[in-house]
Amino acid sequence: MDLIASHISHRFGDLAVLDDVSFTVGAGEVVAIVGPSGCGKSTLLSILGGLLQPTSGAPELRGAPPADSLNPLTFVFQDFALLPWATVEENVGFPLLHTQLSAAQRRALVEDALRRTGLTDFRQTYPKQLSGGMRQRVGISRALAVRPAILLMDEPLSALDSQTRELLMEDFIRLLADGGMGAVYVTHNLKEAVRLADRIVVLSRRPGRIREVVTVPMARATRGEAAAREKLLVLQNQIWSLIRNEAIDAEREVQHA
Amino acid sequence: MLDRAATDTAKNEATRPVRFRGAGFVPASSRYGGWIALGLLIAIWQAAGSAGLVNALFLPTPSAIVRAIYQLAVSGALWQHVSASLLRIGVGWLLGTAAGIAVGFAIGLSRLARSVGITFISALFPIPKIALLPLLILWLGIGEEPKIATIALGVFFSTAISVYSGVDAVPRNLIRMAQSFNVPFATIVRKVIWPGALPAILAGFRITASVALLLVVSAEMIGAQYGIGAFVLQAGNLMQTDQLLAGVVILSVFGLAVGKVIGWLEMRLLHWR
Numbered sequence: 415m416d417l418i419a420s421h422i423s424h425r426f427g428d429l430a431v432l433d434d435v436s437f438t439v440g441a442g443e444v445v446a447i448v449g450p451s452g453c454g455k456s457t458l459l460s461i462l463g464g465l466l467q468p469t470s471g472a473p474e475l476r477g478a479p480p481a482d483s484l485n486p487l488t489f490v491f492q493d494f495a496l497l498p499w500a501t502v503e504e505n506v507g508f509p510l511l512h513t514q515l516s517a518a519q520r521r522a523l524v525e526d527a528l529r530r531t532g533l534t535d536f537r538q539t540y541p542k543q544l545s546g547g548m549r550q551r552v553g554i555s556r557a558l559a560v561r562p563a564i565l566l567m568d569e570p571l572s573a574l575d576s577q578t579r580e581l582l583m584e585d586f587i588r589l590l591a592d593g594g595m596g597a598v599y600v601t602h603n604l605k606e607a608v609r610l611a612d613r614i615v616v617l618s619r620r621p622g623r624i625r626e627v628v629t630v631p632m633a634r635a636t637r638g639e640a641a642a643r644e645k646l647l648v649l650q651n652q653i654w655s656l657i658r659n660e661a662i663d664a665e666r667e668v669q670h671a
Numbered sequence: 672m673l674d675r676a677a678t679d680t681a682k683n684e685a686t687r688p689v690r691f692r693g694a695g696f697v698p699a700s701s702r703y704g705g706w707i708a709l710g711l712l713i714a715i716w717q718a719a720g721s722a723g724l725v726n727a728l729f730l731p732t733p734s735a736i737v738r739a740i741y742q743l744a745v746s747g748a749l750w751q752h753v754s755a756s757l758l759r760i761g762v763g764w765l766l767g768t769a770a771g772i773a774v775g776f777a778i779g780l781s782r783l784a785r786s787v788g789i790t791f792i793s794a795l796f797p798i799p800k801i802a803l804l805p806l807l808i809l810w811l812g813i814g815e816e817p818k819i820a821t822i823a824l825g826v827f828f829s830t831a832i833s834v835y836s837g838v839d840a841v842p843r844n845l846i847r848m849a850q851s852f853n854v855p856f857a858t859i860v861r862k863v864i865w866p867g868a869l870p871a872i873l874a875g876f877r878i879t880a881s882v883a884l885l886l887v888v889s890a891e892m893i894g895a896q897y898g899i900g901a902f903v904l905q906a907g908n909l910m911q912t913d914q915l916l917a918g919v920v921i922l923s924v925f926g927l928a929v930g931k932v933i934g935w936l937e938m939r940l941l942h943w944r
Contacts, residue, residue, distance in 0.1 A: 493844055495844045499943040
């Protein structure tokens with residue numbers, strides 16, 4: 415199943431946020447979206463996932479989702495969006511409650527999702543008892559439980575400290591390794607983008623337009639190696655040079671009240 | 672790494688501790704302090720009464736009040752009055768709460784209900800509900816109904832307001848999360864909005880319990896044969912101040928008990944906080 419952004423533009427009142435953004439995320443592909451602050455990255459992701467109606471253009475799907483997928487487009491949120499009154503297990507099982515699955519099937523899906531994120535021993539824990547990294551693992555586990563075709567990740571690591579980010583990045587690489595699941599990964603962190611993505615969509619400053627689409631010419635599995643790191647750093651700097659001046663302007667801009 | 676030379680020259684001087692300045696502003700309540708103070712006050716009161724410093728007609732001693740409560744209990748009058756008040760509070764509070772929760776949720780979830788409901792609530796909430804009792808008596812007769820209706824009205828408005836504020840306060844990101852998993856509306860209400868609004872709803876119960884107590888006493892003072900309010904008024908008219916204060920103590924115990932029940936509910940239902 416492909417996810418297509420087709421001429422998406424969006425305005426919040428008088429403020430133009432996105433301007434004619436088009437690209438395609440192929441099956442199993444990981445596309446990062448980067449750009450200066452306020453360029454509409456998160457807005458674009460909300461539109462792609464059907465949580466926000468664009469002013470013009472539309473998100474589209476092509477091809478059938480995998481047969482076992484319960485929610486082909488599944489979000490992982492920056493602030494985790496966990497139910498504080500529910501245990502880890504209940505949070506992961508929450509998106510299955512309204513499905514036609516039997517209790518045993520639901521349990522099996524939750525079990526599998528907990529295992530893949532290393533949360534099996536934390537099933538009875540409440541979110542407030544967990545560290546930020548573990549909370550986001552619950553968010554990821556919940557997403558995995560519904561067997562997504564494409565993960566929509568909205569700065570999933572930006573609320574975490576740098577060591578935890580590193581550990582979760584390794585989790586992402588592992589989860590996306592077999593190509594069964596694609597992802598749209600919104601981030602302001604270029605290091606994460608070059609580490610994870612097959613392609614990187616670089617947006618301009620608001621209103622966000624596509625400035626460039628950069629392909630990362632390396633298999634994800636090999637990017638941790640020393641030789642690869644150098645190349646990735648070069649790529650990262652290239653992208654930074656595309657964004658830098660606009661990031662300066664964006665940062666100095668007076669906020670609209 | 673800054674100015675290494677300067678530190679070196681100072682090395683031989685005597686050291687002095689950095690003064691601690693982070694003290695205070697963390698009042699911890701001691702477990703028995705309040706009870707000791709209360710006990711002390713009662714003891715002084717009793718002593719002043721026993722020594723004849725205070726006229727027993729204006730302020731009977733604590734022991735006289737306890738005796739009055741005991742006699743009321745033995746004679747069966749206590750239960751007669753308390754049960755009449757409890758019935759009115761119970762029925763009135765339940766009706767007002769049920770309606771308040773329903774209307775509060777409607778206002779929290781529907782645009783139409785919000786625009787209509789908030790206008791009506793803003794207009795009617797400030798009316799002291801006891802002022803409506805004479806009208807309610809005209810409508811409903813002189814039985815239990817007007818008293819119960821007064822309590823229900825008072826409870827209804829406070830509940831509706833705390834419920835819709837609670838619904839409004841449910842984090843939008845949780846609702847978006849549920850929508851992103853195609854969770855149907857009814858399940859979002861049941862599994863996200865209800866538990867999310869529950870802290871505000873329970874906090875509202877504390878307020879409505881005291882509203883109900885206030886209104887039952889007022890209503891019983893206006894027109895009732897039995898009930899704590901009627902009893903207190905009667906005792907006042909007969910200058911039986913020990914009986915009067917016995918009634919006040921019973922009301923205070925009732926208020927404390929309700930507070931405990933709500934505290935227990937909060938502990939059970941909101942343990943995740």
